[in-house]
Amino acid sequence: MLTALRPGLFDGTTVLITGGGSGIGLTTALLMGGLGAQVALCGRRSEPLERAAAQLDERDISVFTGICDIREPEAIETFVDGVIERFGGVQVLVNNAGGQYPSPAKLISPKGFAAVVRNNLVGTWNMIHSVANKAMLDEGGGGCIINIIAQIKRGFPGMAHTGAARAGVDNLTKTLAVEWASEGVRVNAIAPGIIKSTGTERYPPELLELGRKATPAKRLGTPEEVAELIAFLSSPTADFITGQTVYIDGGQSLWGDLWEID
DSSP states (O other): OOOTTOTTTTTTOEEEEETTTSHHHHHHHHHHHHTTOEEEEEESOHHHHHHHHHHHHHTTOOEEEEEOOTTOHHHHHHHHHHHHHHHSOOSEEEEOOOOOOOBOGGGOOHHHHHHHHIIIIIHHHHHHHHHIIIIISSSSOOEEEEEEOOOOBTBOTTBHHHHHHHHHHHHHHHHHHHHTGGGTEEEEEEEEOOBOSGGGTTSOHHHHHHHHHTSTTOSOBOHHHHHHHHHHHHSGGGTTOOSOEEEESTTGGGSOOOSOOO
């Protein structure tokens, strides 16, 4: 019987997580590694990766880390080759890396807009393209891709740059799910609401409080809750789920407004 998140669920599975040095990425690595996975983590800075690797080592989780800027295809190729050399393949890819900053649209420069789109959309595509072609497609044995986006159901006032980029990933998720279904590759996205993690530490406290009030559940989400959903969608229990964007936002996408209109 297939049961979600049972001990040993990911035995023999290699999970590659971008932005894996902290927050949702590291929490997912600890969870899936604890369920038997071998974990490959990448990020742009060595210090968070070193701390993450130490935590995984303490739990006897096999880990491979590497500096990798997802905006640079050559860096991705080098990292993915290293993962495959170490673990023999990649069965699950979690595209968690990304970044943005709050700003009204009229104050976002063309350079700033392009930088966020390059990171969140183009960078995600760069990693998908490399991992899929090297490890999943053309008799690679299939696999599972999880794209972490954002709560964009009603637009993203206050962060137009990342709203546009994440919407692109949402569409890419649907497109690839259809194109690659015959290859045994499932592609899904997760759209978190406001999650209290290292990724939101730089946001003003009043913005986070506004987000809490705009959420029917009246609280912020946790990295652990997102990690549990990632693990479920990566598991055999979810084998018939593909091309979907799952919102984990306490109901915010259905109700609360973060952008005041005079």
